[in-house]
Amino acid sequence: MGIAGSRTEATRGGIGSVMTLLSPVRSMASAARLVLPACAITVISLGLLIEPTVATAGGMRADQGLQGKTEYCMECHGPSARGFVGYYTMPRLAGQSPEYIRAQLAAFADQTRGTGFYIRLAKVHALNPGLREALANYFGGLNIPSSGSVGSSAGETLYQQGAPEANVPACVACHGPVGRGTGAIPRLAGQLASYTRNQLANWTKERGQESRASDTSAVMIPIANNMSKSQIDSVAAYLSSLK
């Protein structure tokens, strides 16, 4: 549609003759630069005529019950709570230990976790404490397929045997043979690799529980600190591939 348009040989004749006819128009246009293409005029007219009607609030917005809340959670934590990598990585909740989820919700609320973020995690996780158990059970009961991500044999070795020379114990001792965790110890199997990497690399900063830890997560502080970047990367990749 550009007047500057195609100059290929095939169209030179046609364009050339039309250009001649247009010369008074072209000189006006180039002089004044006030001629808007018809499409722009159409677009502007349509824009001025359209009055967007905003959908009235209702449904999930007003639903402070379980379903409204689970939908809300999954808008960040991904469809079926499989996790979502946005600007930040929101971890997978599906299949997570309900006791662990409840403990995290409590930690967000009393700010023993997540105080170092741009987003105030206490605010986004604010909910009626009576819903904690229901939410935790809901997400804990979600079964989802394996992500199919590529694992890591080095990561598997590290997970099963630890790295004694670096004072890194074997993860299997607490997190179980296939990373399912139990009780207060979280499931790691199938967790998003970027989330696991972030947690291990920044444990003190991310968890904020160093001096106020009342749960068992304090045990991770020296472990995470002792892990090298390549160890973190490999074990995170291994865990993300587990079902």
Added chain:
Amino acid sequence: MKLISSALGTLIILLGAVTAWAGEPETSDFGQRFVSQNCSWCHGVALQGYTTAPRLAGQQRQYIEMELMSFKNHVRDNPLSQEVMWGALQRVDGQVARVVAAYISSLDARAANDGNEHLTGSGLAIYRDGDAADNIPACAACHGPEAEGVGAIPRLGGLSYRYLKRRLAEWGEGYHARAAYPMSAVASKLSDDQIEAIASYLSFVK
């Protein structure tokens, strides 16, 4: 006769919705030529946006590429997409989309600054932390603390208040884009006041 031919010729050219292909995508200035011949008419000379056509300059490369194909494949279906963008991009293909997106994303972007200044505080609050009481997630979780976006998630900072308001309303009305989880559900829950605040705040973000 000559005057009538001139007018007719002008009309034919100006009304033509055929995109002018600017040579082969491999040439180094293909992106710039494509944009100047096809996009700047509506999106502005420096792609800063003009009335209903949003700013494209400085947008996330992957997002632009995705949206170009989304228009071509008729996935993004809000009214102006159907009326203008489907025709404009009917001949685009994956390679063109990639090259053009890379060029557009490299352009400097200016903030529209056209929102309601008095609402930027409340807009920031929703953008940053959402509103758990209304089940509104924090926009920043996906779109970033500076509304810069990442990957296929668009940059919102500095987009026109009018454009953002319209898009949030359209999500709420059920219009689609290609990979827009979870925008339909999120926008459906926003009140008029929340949309006003968010769109205003974002229009000022550099």
